Amino acid sequence: MSENIDNGETALALLRDMLRIRRFEERCAELYGESKIRGFLHLYIGEEAVAVGAVRALGPDDAIVATYREHGHALVRGVSANAIMAEMYGRREGCCRGRGGSMHLFDAATRFYGGNAIVGGGLPIAVGLALADRLQGRAGVTAAFFGEGAVAEGAFHESMNLAALWRLPVAFFCENNFYAMGTALARSESQTDLCAKAAAFGMPATKVDGMDVMAVHEAAREAVRQVRGGGPVFVEFQTYRYRAHSMFDPDLYRDRAEIEAWKKRGPIHNLSNRLKALGKLTEAQFLALDAEATKEVEAAVAFAEAGSLEPIEDLALDVVAGRKR
Amino acid sequence: MRISYREAMRMALHDALASDPRVFLMGEDVGKYGGSYAVSKGFLDEFGPERIRDTPLSELAFVGAGIGAALGGMRPIVEVMTVNFSLLALDAIVNSAALYRHMSAGQFHVPLVIRMATGAGRQLAAQHSHSLENWYAHVPGLTVVAPATIDDARGMLAAALAEPDPVIVFEHVMLYNVEGELGDAWREADLRSARVMKSGRDVTLIAWGGTVGKAIEAAEALAADGIDAEVVDLRVLRPLDDATYVASVRRTHRAVVVDEGWRSGSLAAEVMARIMEQAFYDLDAPVARVCSEEVPIPYAKHLEDAALPQPAKIVAAVRRMLGGAAGASR
Numbered sequence: 001m002s003e004n005i006d007n008g009e010t011a012l013a014l015l016r017d018m019l020r021i022r023r024f025e026e027r028c029a030e031l032y033g034e035s036k037i038r039g040f041l042h043l044y045i046g047e048e049a050v051a052v053g054a055v056r057a058l059g060p061d062d063a064i065v066a067t068y069r070e071h072g073h074a075l076v077r078g079v080s081a082n083a084i085m086a087e088m089y090g091r092r093e094g095c096c097r098g099r100g101g102s103m104h105l106f107d108a109a110t111r112f113y114g115g116n117a118i119v120g121g122g123l124p125i126a127v128g129l130a131l132a133d134r135l136q137g138r139a140g141v142t143a144a145f146f147g148e149g150a151v152a153e154g155a156f157h158e159s160m161n162l163a164a165l166w167r168l169p170v171a172f173f174c175e176n177n178f179y180a181m182g183t184a185l186a187r188s189e190s191q192t193d194l195c196a197k198a199a200a201f202g203m204p205a206t207k208v209d210g211m212d213v214m215a216v217h218e219a220a221r222e223a224v225r226q227v228r229g230g231g232p233v234f235v236e237f238q239t240y241r242y243r244a245h246s247m248f249d250p251d252l253y254r255d256r257a258e259i260e261a262w263k264k265r266g267p268i269h270n271l272s273n274r275l276k277a278l279g280k281l282t283e284a285q286f287l288a289l290d291a292e293a294t295k296e297v298e299a300a301v302a303f304a305e306a307g308s309l310e311p312i313e314d315l316a317l318d319v320v321a322g323r324k325r
Numbered sequence: 326m327r328i329s330y331r332e333a334m335r336m337a338l339h340d341a342l343a344s345d346p347r348v349f350l351m352g353e354d355v356g357k358y359g360g361s362y363a364v365s366k367g368f369l370d371e372f373g374p375e376r377i378r379d380t381p382l383s384e385l386a387f388v389g390a391g392i393g394a395a396l397g398g399m400r401p402i403v404e405v406m407t408v409n410f411s412l413l414a415l416d417a418i419v420n421s422a423a424l425y426r427h428m429s430a431g432q433f434h435v436p437l438v439i440r441m442a443t444g445a446g447r448q449l450a451a452q453h454s455h456s457l458e459n460w461y462a463h464v465p466g467l468t469v470v471a472p473a474t475i476d477d478a479r480g481m482l483a484a485a486l487a488e489p490d491p492v493i494v495f496e497h498v499m500l501y502n503v504e505g506e507l508g509d510a511w512r513e514a515d516l517r518s519a520r521v522m523k524s525g526r527d528v529t530l531i532a533w534g535g536t537v538g539k540a541i542e543a544a545e546a547l548a549a550d551g552i553d554a555e556v557v558d559l560r561v562l563r564p565l566d567d568a569t570y571v572a573s574v575r576r577t578h579r580a581v582v583v584d585e586g587w588r589s590g591s592l593a594a595e596v597m598a599r600i601m602e603q604a605f606y607d608l609d610a611p612v613a614r615v616c617s618e619e620v621p622i623p624y625a626k627h628l629e630d631a632a633l634p635q636p637a638k639i640v641a642a643v644r645r646m647l648g649g650a651a652g653a654s655r
Contacts, residue, residue, distance in 0.1 A: 063397070097430040106429035113396060113433065118420050124386045125421060128393020128401075135349065135375060135399060142393075155416070158386030165381065318431040319465045321489040 005214050008280040011271065012289075014056060014213045015281075018048040018268050019293040021072040024081060027297045028071070028088065028102075032247050036304075037088045040117075041102050042069040046242035049267035050175050052076050053216025054143065054237070057224050063111040063129045063142040065122035067175075068103035069241075070115055073145060079107045081300035091307030098310050099318070119180075120146060120153030123172075127159050130168035130232075141227045143171045148236075149180025151197055152188055160234070164201040167231035171223050172198070174236045175210065181245045182253040198234035210237030211265045240265075331501040333478035333511075334364050338402065341486055342372050345400060348486065349376040351387055352404030352440075361406050362442060362501050388414035388439065392422045392491075395437040400486055405441040408457045408495070415460075422491040423466030437491045438482065443471075444535045444585055445633055446499040451621035454629075456585040458534070459592040461493050462563040469562040470516055471495040471534035475505035477560060480514025488516060495562075497535030497585075516561055519569035525555035528579040528643050531570050531596055533559035536583040536634055543583075543639035552643060562592060570596065571603045578609040581642050583634050588616035610646045615639050 005011050025045045031037045044051065051072040055064065058077075066073045074084055079095055087094025088102050095107050104115035113129065116122035126144035133140040150156050151174070163170045174194055178185050185192050198205035204226065208219040216237055223233040240262035244251040275281035328336075341348045350365060350372075356379040359366035369377045380387040384405060391403035405411045411418070418439065426434045445454035462469045468488060472481045478500070485492040522537065523544055532540035537558045544554035555577055557570045574580045580600055584593035593614040600612050615634045622632055 065393075095430075096428060096432070099430045100428045104428040106425075106432050108429070108432040113393075114425070114428065116421070118416060121389075121416060121420055124389020124417055125393035125396065127386060128390035128395070129397045130393070131390055132394040132397025132399045135394070136397075155385050155389065158381070158383035159389070161381060162383060162386045162390060318427050318429075320426065320468065321434065 005274060005278065008275070010217070011214060011275055011280065014052050014217060015268070015271050015275070016289050016293070017052040017056070017076050018213060018271070019290050020081070020296060021048045021051065021075055022268060023290070023293040023297045024071060024075060024300070027301060029243070029247075031088075031301070037102065039101050039103070040068070041247045042245065043241070043243040044069050044072040046262065046266065047175060047177060047210070047239045048072055049213035049216050050173070050210045050237045050239050051145075053213045054145070054173050054220040057217060057220035058141065058143055061111070061138065061140050062224070063113060063140060064145070065113045065126040065129065065142065066115060066145045067119070067122065067147060068115070068117035069147070070105055070145070071102065074105045074107065074112055077107070077112050078110045079105065079112060081296050082303040083107075085300035085304040086307045089304040089307060091304055092310040093303065093307040120150040120155035122146065123150065123155050123159035126170050127163050127168055130163065130170045131166065134168060139228055141169045141171055141224050143173055143224075145173045145175060147180065148174060148176040148178065148185055148194060149188070151194060152180070160198065160201045160203060160232070163232040164203045169227045169230070170232040171220070171227045172232060172234040173220070174234065176236050176238050177241045179245070179254065181249070184253070194236045195234065203232055203234050205234040205236070207236045207238065210239030211262070211267050211270060213267050213271055326507045327504055328475060328507050329502055329504045330475060330478045331362065331364055333475045333507060334482070334496065335366075337479050337482035338365060338368070341402065341482060342368070342376060345486070347398065347400040348402060349378060349399065350402045350404065351378040351380055351391060353380055353382060353406050355379060355404050360404070362498070384410055384413035385417055389417035389421065391437050391439070392417055392425075392435050395435045396425070396433055400436055400438075402438045402440060402486070405439060407453050408441050408443040409452050409455055411439075411441050418461070418467070418491070418493070419464055423464045426490060427466060434489050435491050436486075436489050438485045438494060439491065440494045440496060442498050443495045444497040444499060445622045445629055446535070448624055448626055448629055450624040454622035456617065458495050458562050459586050459590065459595070462592055466490065467563060468492045468516055469495070470560060471497070471562055473497070473500065473534050473537035473558050473560070475507050476511040477514055479507055480511030481516065484514050484516045492516065495534055499535050503538070517564070517566060519557055519559045519561065519566040521569065521573060522556040522558050523554070525553040525577065527553045527577055528581060528646065529555045529557055529570065529573040529577045530581050530583060530639060531557045531559060532583040533562060534585070536585055539634060539636050540583050540639060542636040543643070546636060546640050547643055552647065554643065559596075565596065565599065567599055567603060571600060574600050574604050575607045578607055579646055580612045581639060581646065582612065582614040583639055584614060584616045585634055586616060587619050588614065589619065591616055613642045613646055615642050
């Protein structure tokens with residue numbers, strides 16, 4: 001780890017991305033309170049290290065399949081904060097012209113295949129994307145992000161089996177935040193060691209501290225290296241969401257003490273403190289990164305505020321090609 | 326050339342695999358076994374295991390993988406053994422395949438063809454015999470077709486593969502062994518239009534898939550009584566080609582819809598509603614329908630027969646509509 005963090009440039013880039021997500025998400029929560037954003041909104045606050053470390057391990061030709069808690073992944077992948085914020089505002093300037101909203105961000109330019117709000121629903125699709133890469137002789141890797149709740153779904157087991165059977169280039173990135181909505185892992189799984197599930201498919205598996213972005217990044221890079229030209233790999237990132245499952249969730253199922261304990265391990269101050277201790281980051285530099293993140297978010301809010309509405313006449317566009325119903 | 330429906334479908338698949346390297350076939354027992362209805366027999370040897378992919382019994386994963394492969398630039402053909410089993414993949418079809426173009430505002434689309442066997446008649450009992458075409462025909466984003474003829478079995482697959490969006494092809498199990506003449510019409514097979522199979526003056530029988538043959542049989546029986554029935558094969562269940570069947574009903578002023586699905590919430594109900602909306606004042610009688618009885622399809626032959634639409638039931642429905650005098654008034 002220490003040799004990795006010595007690469008101050010990488011570490012600072014990862015810190016910057018985590019701050020971008022954190023400020024973006026905090027602003028989303030405020031905007032939700034102001035009714036600017038509606039529907040379901042699932043915040044990623046606390047889990048930033050996973051998306052940042054893992055997405056940054058991918059190349060431009062790789063593909064991503066994500067969940068409904070995916071703003072951070074999209075942001076790090078290169079979907080603009082403007083396009084994401086405008087999407088949450090339901091504006092035509094959004095990445096999906098207001099069709100998807102918070103849970104369904106898509107971006108063809110960065111091979112970002114959603115934004116899937118069916119738990120486990122993205123996993124078979126990731127297997128197929130990997131199959132397409134293989135059949136067309138491309139060296140791409142498909143990263144499938146999913147929560148630990150998804151391991152209870154048949155889609156998880158079927159997809160793990162198919163990917164392992166056909167040795168397809170899928171990186172199964174499990175974001176274990178220990179709660180499937182309000183149901184703790186131990187209350188829903190007979191086997192809570194998620195890596196043991198991967199072993200059942202003969203798939204290499206690693207458990208990683210998902211609050212440590214350097215550890216996440218290193219593990220993800222290793223996983224992607226193994227997957228590229230090899231077979232699928234499973235990585236469990238142990239992480240925690242500070243906020244409730246969604247804006248509708250009263251969060252009655254977790255101890256305050258547990259939340260506070262995880263917050264002490266927070267990915268942003270965890271990394272910034274270490275960098276400061278190593279003399280690779282000053283408080284002034286940290287504040288500058290933070291201010292830059294806030295500026296990006298405020299610009300995105302202004303962009304979304306100034307956005308326009310998709311004309312109602314275009315309601316039935318993009319149901320099937322070239323046809324209106 | 327006289328061939329079977331199975332052979333026509335097989336030729337279509339063969340053409341697709343031979344002409345487009347993006348096409349591959351995936352499903353349970355499509356390879357070594359040769360296809361559960363023997364449609365892909367010999368393909369594994371000819372095209373190899375990368376393109377003729379036997380899958381585990383994981384409908385959700387392999388249909389979903391078909392979606393992903395389509396997103397990734399391939400033209401997958403996924404075979405699901407029966408429509409009953411497709412319910413295990415319903416999430417992938419309804420929540421992903423049908424929605425990606427819309428949710429992504431046209432950035433992504435899913436050019437996937439899903440073939441599945443449907444229907445009853447082989448005494449396969451309740452978990453292998455249902456007709457759930459209407460479930461899929463309900464969903465925006467899907468195109469749903471039911472080739473009923475040799476020409477359509479031969480021609481519709483290529484048209485389906487040319488679609489940029491998901492297409493579900495329903496192959497009725499009782500059709501595979503049916504033989505007929507393959508002409509040239511298959512080359513023009515589209516995924517938009519219904520077809521008048523037999524023209525007539527007195528009543529329009531609207532059918533699709535496995536019921537087209539039964540409607541034609543009924544029309545022949547009615548002809549013996551001097552009733553001239555027109556038969557329309559819907560061919561495409563979504564989007565429905567209203568123009569063709571409504572025009573037919575405007576000519577005949579009567580319609581009977583024949584649907585192997587259950588009556589409640591059926592596709593027949595949808596067709597009847599559209600006739601009512603578009604041709605109410607052209608009707609001489611309420612539109613009637615002949616559907617499956619509302620029971621799970623039973624095993625025993627006599628019970629299975631009784632549960633399904635049959636030519637005799639269609640004939641009876643037409644006679645009821647025309648009044649006891651069996652068309653004498655015309």
